[in-house]
Amino acid sequence: PGGRSPTVTIRIVISLLFLALMVKVGLAQSATAPSNLVDSYYHFSLAKMHHFNEEYGRAVEEFERALTLDHDSATLRVEFAETLLQMNQPARAIELIKEAVEIDPENVEAHLALGTVYFGMREQDGMREQALTQFMEALALEPNHPDALQYAADLNFQLGRFQEAADLFGRLRRSSPSSIRPRYFEAQALIELREFEKAIAILEEGLSIRDDIPDYILMLARLYQGEGDWEKAEALFRRALENGPEPRLNEGLARTLVMLGKGEEAVPILERMAEIFPGQPEIKLDLARAYRLSNQLDKAADTLEKLRASTPDDVWVNYE
Numbered sequence: 326p327g328g329r330s331p332t333v334t335i336r337i338v339i340s341l342l343f344l345a346l347m348v349k350v351g352l353a354q355s356a357t358a359p360s361n362l363v364d365s366y367y368h369f370s371l372a373k374m375h376h377f378n379e380e381y382g383r384a385v386e387e388f389e390r391a392l393t394l395d396h397d398s399a400t401l402r403v404e405f406a407e408t409l410l411q412m413n414q415p416a417r418a419i420e421l422i423k424e425a426v427e428i429d430p431e432n433v434e435a436h437l438a439l440g441t442v443y444f445g446m447r448e449q450d451g452m453r454e455q456a457l458t459q460f461m462e463a464l465a466l467e468p469n470h471p472d473a474l475q476y477a478a479d480l481n482f483q484l485g486r487f488q489e490a491a492d493l494f495g496r497l498r499r500s501s502p503s504s505i506r507p508r509y510f511e512a513q514a515l516i517e518l519r520e521f522e523k524a525i526a527i528l529e530e531g532l533s534i535r536d537d538i539p540d541y542i543l544m545l546a547r548l549y550q551g552e553g554d555w556e557k558a559e560a561l562f563r564r565a566l567e568n569g570p571e572p573r574l575n576e577g578l579a580r581t582l583v584m585l586g587k588g589e590e591a592v593p594i595l596e597r598m599a600e601i602f603p604g605q606p607e608i609k610l611d612l613a614r615a616y617r618l619s620n621q622l623d624k625a626a627d628t629l630e631k632l633r634a635s636t637p638d639d640v641w642v643n644y645e
Contacts, residue, residue: 365395369404376408384408399429403438415442436463437472444476453480469500475507482510487517498527505535512544521548537568546577555585572598580611588618606632606639613645 372387388405395401402425406418419442425435440459446452457480463473478493494511501507508531512524528545536542542565549558562578565571575594582591595612602608609632616625625645632642 361394365391365398365401368394369401372408373404376411381408381412385412397428399425399432399435402428403432403435406438410442415446418442431466433463433466433470436460436466437470440473440476444480447480447483453484456480457484469496471497471501474500478510482514487514490514491518503534505531505538505541509541509544516548521551524548525552536565539565539571539573543573543577546581550581550584555581559585572601576608579615583611583614583618586618588615591615592619592621606636610641610645617645
C-alpha cells in the first residue's frame with residue numbers, strides 16, 4: 326500500500342510475525358520467569374525487528390533497554406554487537422562480545438562472533454592469531470561447526486601452517502561431503518606439503534560432485550602433468566570441456582596435446598585462441614610447436630620469427 330515495494334511489505338510482515346512470536350514466548354514464560362526477563366524478551370524482539378528493517382538507531386535503543394532488564398545475557402550482547410557492526414562501531418561491538426565470552430565461555434556463537442570481527446581486521450598485526458584463537462575455542466566446544474572449521478582452516482593456510490590447514494579442511498570435507506570447496510583448499514594445502522598423491526586422490530573423488538569448475542580442473546590437471554601423466558590430463562580437460570568452452574581449459578588441452586606430440590589436434594584449438602588472445606605470446610609459442618609437430622614448418626618458422634621480433638631475448642622462442 327502507498328507505493329511500498331512488495332519486498333519491503335514482506336519484510337515488515339515477517340518482522341511483525343517475529344515480534345508476535347517473541348511476545349508470545351515471553352508471555353508463556355511469564356508464570357515462572359521474572360517480569361524483567363519477559364520485558365527483556367519484548368525489547369529484544371523490537372530490536373531485532375528494527376535491525377531487520379535497517380533502523381539501526383532504534384534497534385540500539387531497544388537492545389540497551391533489553392540489556393538493562395537482563396544484564397547477564399551473553400546472547401543479547403552478541404545480537405547487539407551485530408547491529409553495532411552494521412553501524413560501523415567495531416570497538417563497542419568487540420567490547421560487548423568480549424563481555425559475552427566472559428559471561429558464558431561455552432557460548433559457541435560468542436566465540437564465532439568475536440573471531441569473525443577479528444577476521445575482518447586480519448590485515449592488522451596479530452589479528453589473524455586472535456581470530457584463530459576464537460575459532461579454535463568454538464571448535465573445542467563444537468568440533469564440526471562448519472563456519473569455525475572454514476575460518477580456522479583459512480587462517481592456518483594464510484599463516485603458512487599447511488599441515489593444520491590440511492587437517493581442518495579434511496575435517497570440513499568429511500563433515501560436508503557434498504561440498505567441493507574444502508576439497509580444493511585441502512588439496513592446495515597438501516600441494517604445499519608436497520603430498521601430491523593425496524591431493525590427487527581428494528580431487529579425483531570430487532569429480533563425482535562437480536567437474537565444471539575451471540580452477541579445480543586446472544589444479545588436478547597440473548598435478549597429473551607434474552606426475553608425468555599427460556594422458557590423464559588430456560582426458561580430464563576433454564571431460565571438463567564437455568560442459569562448454571572455457572579459454573583456460575582449451576589452452577590447457579592444447580598444451581597437453583603438444584606435450585603428447587599430437588600437433589594436428591592442437592593446431593585448430595591454438596589458432597582460434599591466437600585470434601581471440603593476440604597479445605599472449607605463450608599461445609603463439611605453443612602454436613609454433615604444434616605447427617612443427619604437424620610438419621607445417623613454414624607456418625612454425627613464420628610464427629616464431631614474428632614472436633622473436635617482439636621478444637628477441639626469449640630463450641624458448643630462440644630454442645624453437
